[in-house]
Amino acid sequence: MPIFDWLLAVAVVALAAVMARAIWFTPPEALQGEAQKIFYLHVPSAVVGLYLACPLVAIGGAMYLWLRDDRLDRLAESSAEVALVFLSIVLVTGPLWGKPIWGTWWTWDARLTSTLFLWFILLGYTVLRGAIEDRQQRARYSAVLGILASLLVPFIHLSVRLFRTMHPQPIVLAPEKPKLSAEMGLTLSLAFIAFTLLFIALLRGRLKYAALRDRVEALEAGDA
Amino acid sequence: MSELQPPGTMAVALMIARKDLAIEYRTRSAFFSSLVFSLLGVSIFYMVWDPTAVRPIDMAPGVLWTIFAFAGMLGLHRAFGLELQTRAMDGLLLAPVPREAIFLGKALSNLVYVSAVLAVTIPAVVLFYNLEFGSGLLILGGIGILAAVGLVTVGTLFSSMTVHTRFAELLLPMLALPFFIPVVVPAAQASAKLLVGAELRTVMPWIQVLVAFDLMFGVACVLAFPFTIED
Numbered sequence: 001m002p003i004f005d006w007l008l009a010v011a012v013v014a015l016a017a018v019m020a021r022a023i024w025f026t027p028p029e030a031l032q033g034e035a036q037k038i039f040y041l042h043v044p045s046a047v048v049g050l051y052l053a054c055p056l057v058a059i060g061g062a063m064y065l066w067l068r069d070d071r072l073d074r075l076a077e078s079s080a081e082v083a084l085v086f087l088s089i090v091l092v093t094g095p096l097w098g099k100p101i102w103g104t105w106w107t108w109d110a111r112l113t114s115t116l117f118l119w120f121i122l123l124g125y126t127v128l129r130g131a132i133e134d135r136q137q138r139a140r141y142s143a144v145l146g147i148l149a150s151l152l153v154p155f156i157h158l159s160v161r162l163f164r165t166m167h168p169q170p171i172v173l174a175p176e177k178p179k180l181s182a183e184m185g186l187t188l189s190l191a192f193i194a195f196t197l198l199f200i201a202l203l204r205g206r207l208k209y210a211a212l213r214d215r216v217e218a219l220e221a222g223d224a
Numbered sequence: 225m226s227e228l229q230p231p232g233t234m235a236v237a238l239m240i241a242r243k244d245l246a247i248e249y250r251t252r253s254a255f256f257s258s259l260v261f262s263l264l265g266v267s268i269f270y271m272v273w274d275p276t277a278v279r280p281i282d283m284a285p286g287v288l289w290t291i292f293a294f295a296g297m298l299g300l301h302r303a304f305g306l307e308l309q310t311r312a313m314d315g316l317l318l319a320p321v322p323r324e325a326i327f328l329g330k331a332l333s334n335l336v337y338v339s340a341v342l343a344v345t346i347p348a349v350v351l352f353y354n355l356e357f358g359s360g361l362l363i364l365g366g367i368g369i370l371a372a373v374g375l376v377t378v379g380t381l382f383s384s385m386t387v388h389t390r391f392a393e394l395l396l397p398m399l400a401l402p403f404f405i406p407v408v409v410p411a412a413q414a415s416a417k418l419l420v421g422a423e424l425r426t427v428m429p430w431i432q433v434l435v436a437f438d439l440m441f442g443v444a445c446v447l448a449f450p451f452t453i454e455d
Contacts, residue, residue, distance in 0.1 A: 140452065152405075155440075162430070
């Protein structure tokens with residue numbers, strides 16, 4: 001059984017290439033200097049984690065409750081773990097960037113707070129999965145949690161938004177705001193591609209693992 | 225013929241709530257532990273701050289609603305924990321009643337329970353923190369009911385799941401606490417404003433968040449509950 005995962009290898013090489021481009025071949029930002037380079041790691045992981053991986057947890061769960069296909073539960077399970085990885089990157093790089101630029105590691109603004117609690121929920125999600133033996137029960141419970149969590153995040157965002165907010169507004173998709181320079185934009189686009197590749201590779205590997213684990217379980221149950 | 229009609233959803237919910245409350249009334253174990261927990265919490269919170277640095281009036285709302293969330297959660301496990309003994313849950317599920325009625329009944333008994341704890345905790349905070357509440361107390365009561373409904377709907381659903389897991393008592397806070405943020409934060413912020421004599425108008429955005437949360441999660445939890453008890 002070959003262990004080598006060519007997709008993961010491509011993703012890692014792409015990621016390394018993008019980081020090299022970001023560090024050595026992209027001009028530093030005028031006001032923030034070199035500290036801004038963390039942008040090419042922070043923003044793509046946030047976008048891939050929050051808008052690709054997290055929705056898959058809820059969608060996989062909802063589709064499972066509807067179709068009762070084990071593959072959908074495995075999709076939700078795998079997305080949750082990969083989302084946890086990406087959100088952890090966001091939560092580590094955020095303070096590292098915030099300290100030199102904002103002068104503080106952490107601030108309780110809407111985006112930071114929602115991301116932090118989403119991370120907590122994903123952690124709870126994985127612990128919940130580990131605490132249930134029965135496969136169907138585990139799938140149903142985690143689907144319910146995934147769906148409820150998708151309803152919760154807007155509420156947390158709203159609760160904190162009623163305070164003043166400090167996080168910079170998105171500057172990539174906002175047309176009237178100052179745009180990134182062409183070189184920075186290209187590096188960011190490449191970073192998005194690299195992180196999406198990494199996401200797909202990790203998800204694929206995790207799905208393979210889950211499928212094999214379930215098959216082993218089924219075989220063992222058959223023998224007993 | 226009317227005797228053979230199955231009772232309606234609300235009637236069943238009331239019956240289940242009455243049964244749970246009767247058990248609770250006879251033992252009073254969960255209620256008193258939650259009550260003592262919340263009174264202890266309120267007094268410990270007072271002592272860990274320097275009252276000359278932070279005014280008690282600034283601390284009180286946060287303390288009240290944080291303790292409320294923790295004390296409420298302490299009792300939530302009880303609703304379904306009761307049914308585990310002698311597999312009473314199976315009997316409940318075999319009864320020809322809508323599953324939603326079981327959820328509503330459990331939520332209702334939890335609501336009475338949490339409100340009772342709150343009804344003692346609010347005066348205790350007013351007393352210990354020397355608060356001057358005018359007509360604001362009435363609005364605070366309203367906020368309390370909205371917050372209790374939110375806490376109980378989500379908490380009841382999660383306790384119906386965690387009760388079947390290993391380390392249930394640890395897992396419930398882990399899952400439920402993030403969901404209490406949109407309950408505790410608006411309740412605390414609104415009470416803080418009321419305490420300094422603000423008009424009802426100025427706390428309306430917070431009350432709207434609470435109402436929206438109650439409606440959204442009320443519907444979502446009723447719909448999700450049948451999935452948690454399938455067998």
